[in-house]
Amino acid sequence: MSTESTAAVAAESGAGTVSTGAGADVSPIGGQPLERFASCFEKSARRWEMVVYPALFAFCVLSIYGFYMIYHLTQDMSHIARNIQVISTSIDPYMGPHMASMVDGIENMSSNVQVMTRNLNAIDGNMEAITVSMEDMKGSLQQITGHVKTLEPMMASMNNLDQSTQHMANSTFHMTREMGSMNRGMSPRGMFSRFSPF
Secondary structure (H helix, E strand, O other), rough: OOOHHHHHHHHEEEEEEEEEEOOOOOOHHHOOHHHHHHHHHHHHHHHHHHHHHHHHHHHHHHHHHHHHHHHHHHHHHHHHHHHHHHHHHOOOOOOOHHHHHHHHHHHHHHHHHHHHHHHHHHHHHHHHHHHHHHHHHHHHHHHHHHHHHHHHHHHHHHHHHHHHHHHHHHHHHHHHHHHHHHHHHHHHHHHHHHHOOO
16 A cells, blocks of 8 residues: 555544553654655656656657658668669760760860960950050041141142242243244344345
8 A cells, every 4th residue: 555545544543643552642644754755755756757758758759750761761862872873874874984075175175265365365455556556546647637737728829839830831931922923023034025025
């Protein structure tokens, strides 16, 4: 019989004190310290049993479920690895050499792109030099335009001089004709020809 039932029987059997044959007073059984300690310990043990046993059961269930999940995960990963190997061999059995050649081609293309980049940089420098030369030419053309503007009055003067020279040439031509006619008139033959009837 448990300590709680013993304490209950003792509490019901007598109230206050129990008299013995010798006439001495004895404390009730329920009030003894060991019995109270045992009853408190049993109550606390029952409370802990209500918490610990379900927790242990839940831990066991969760550990079994975790082991089940990890086992199936490893099986799935092995299936995936085998399927990938089968797919790679079924697509191209010479994928390795082809990948190596493709890597070589990509490296060659990268070197060619670097060469093109250097050439484009050189072209960029040449274009900058051409731009500077064009700017110099623009300045020279502006100077030439300024000189041409200053030459325009000179060209007008040259045209006037040309016209004056033509007038002088015409006048000289007329003077030459007049001098020729006068020369013929002043010659002896010319003078006698006026008086001769023939």
